[in-house]
Amino acid sequence: MLAFVLRRLFQSLIVMLAVALIAFTMFRFVGDPVNQMVGVDTPQEQVAQLRQTLGLDEPVVVQFARYIYNAARLEFGVSYQFRLPVISLLGERAPATLELAFMSALFSLLVGIPMGVYTALRRDSWLAKIFQTVSLVGISLPTFLIGILLIYLFSVTLGWLPSFGRGEVVKLGNWWTTGLLTASGWKALILPSITLGLFQMTLIMRLVRAEMLEVLRTDYIKFARARGLKTRAIHFGHALKNTLVPVITIAGLQLGSIIAFAIITETVFQWPGMGLLFLKAVQQVDIPIMAAYLMLISFLFVTINLIVDLLYALVDPRLRATIGAH
């Protein structure tokens, strides 16, 4: 077991290094950061000097080695745009992204599961058909379009909800800010959470529906019916419970992608999170932020996958057997 864990850890490390290398070399081709930092009429000696101070005149290998060394100590350098340490910028923006990701995950589960159950149980009702259609929209429309449509309906036309920002935030402790303690914070969360969570919601709804239909056909459900249990108990006590195992796995894995793909939603709603920071960094060729963000996200995915792998090994005796055989 220990050998398995170590091997997985080692593999994760390789993945992280590969991501770091890809990210770093890719950034060499996105443009010259120095041009973004100075005006067009800045004298060229100054520009050259700036390049030297930033270490941009050194060979790529040296720059990469230095980067890895610093990243291992959680030092991602100083943002070219803000002149602030990248790690503190990301830390400052993380609460916004995490709150948004959490709320949209919650939204997708709380809405997706009941919708899935309903469409499975009442396949032919008109409401189920509406749900199915809505889920098609959720899967096929791009996020930014959904966001803009929601803004135009709820902010511009109806004037109910804010179109941008986080509303009023409250500081908790030294580095956490929350919008969950103010009315404007809650209002600001609604549209972005729906926009970000809509795709996951439809995914979960379809998953629950398919699993539920599957489970309802199995023998133990038939036996349960034969025993004369109430339909309610069969549906929710037996069928749904067994449906939820794959749903939880998927939802857990999707949490990573919610955080990673919040970029578009954050841009549409000017949500001051890490994704917006990343996108602006790409436009401004702010390499330290881009590199740190990619490392962070890949770390997130690697960690989630690692945990899932280890959990599988713990849960599934067959897998454990193969590990032992090695």
Place this chain on the structure above:
Amino acid sequence: MSFKTHCLAAVAALALMCGAVQAQTLRYANQGELKSLDPYTVNETTTNAHLGHPYEGLTARGKDLKIEPALAEKWEISPDGLKWRFFLRKGVKFHDGSDFTADDVIFSADRVRAQGSNFTTRIPTSAKFVKVDDHTVDVVLTAPNPILNAQWDTWYIMSKKWAEANNAVAPTPAAATTPSHASLNANGTGPYKIESHQPGVKTVFKLNENYWKKIEGNIKEVIFTPISSDATRVAALLSGEVDVIEPVPIQDIQRVNASGNAQVLTGPELRTIFLGFDQTRDELLESSVKGKNPFKDPKVRQAFFQAIDIETIKSRVMRGLSTPSPLMIAPELYPHAGFIRAKFDTEAAKKLLAEAGYPNGFELGMDCPNDRYVNDGQICQAVVGMLARIGVKVNLNAQPKAQYFAKVLKPGGYKTSFYLLGWTPGTFDSHNVLYDILGCRDVAGSSRGESNLGNYCNKKVDELTDKILVESDTAKRNAMIGEAYKMTVDEFSYIPLHQQALAWGVSKKVKLAQRADNSVLLYYATKEQ
């Protein structure tokens, strides 16, 4: 049922709260962020305008861009033009309560020229600042310079004591590796104080009650948020969540005007958009013509000029919001009287090309930014279509500004054959255009012509430019400028296209003066209560 009513009541209450905005708070959204508060870090219009609220210079520019006294009450120039004496305003205090004196001016003059400053061109390196008394400063020059203070409205004066106390004596360079106090805090003499600043998220400005002059507007508090997405920025204006936005994308102007609660202020901007040719290489980098450079022949340049249908670009691409220009400078900065654009004439252009030896045209690469100027990518596409009509096949390479500038500017080795660029002379003066854009690049060590990407070169223009710099007689100077422009126009040095338009979205409740340099200055704003 009762749950439903509760919900509705809650929604209504929230909506009311949303509508009840504090009076005289103005919310402003720009597509760009306010990064560093250090006034010497980035020389860029939007940042300079933001920092013009907490800070101010010795001089200011009025709504019409005329130079006005600010921290200097008045100034005198010695007859030989080598000494400028500035009389500083008395009784002015910085936001931290300390007095503004000559020491602060001398400190700021050193700091703005120090290593790491992006504003070193504001003051000649050889100029000496001498303190005469607490409220008089002499500037001693080595050569006369009638436009010495042309850019001093954005050379902001900082407090010596404050900088020394906060370890901010050196300017925060663009490549700073440690955060600097001056980039996160501001202590100026200007009409607004910085209440809070979260870089890239939100900045709050509070009225400086002790400001030395009564400001025109009535805004007590400005809340600035960057909103980078065009659609969201417009939506925020239309829904009343912000009062002022800059810019409004031109395709949204009609909708904003039709909305009833906001309008778009438009006006000509000072930036001139133009096309340039590589006139220096013996063979173009990206062309089917080998062994020679077609752009060395003025006839080819004229053919390109006459092939461009500027009115179509104006009406189709710019939706009417541009002013076609015969010169490389905006009419507000130098009158266009006596200059007209060469006529759009495809047949004449074809004939010129044939005379130059290209009866079947040729193939050519073109570089263009697609996120820098108003509809820049579309302008280039239109140009490609127009040149196709005279047989020139253009391979357009439209890229984001980061890649574009890296390729075409000096650090990238001016790697372009044909390009689109925009230019606003920082001094609001023709000398800047003649020196940076129309000056020869061939003198090593000189910064002349650094932004003359194609190296158009005429020594006579350079000679005149040098005379223009030191000429103090305005009438004579203007005549010389006109002469220089005439030479460059006759040679078809560039193809000036137009001055693009400003478009600010302003709530109907707000009145705001629009300055042609695109500086959004909210001390001019008044908001109904």
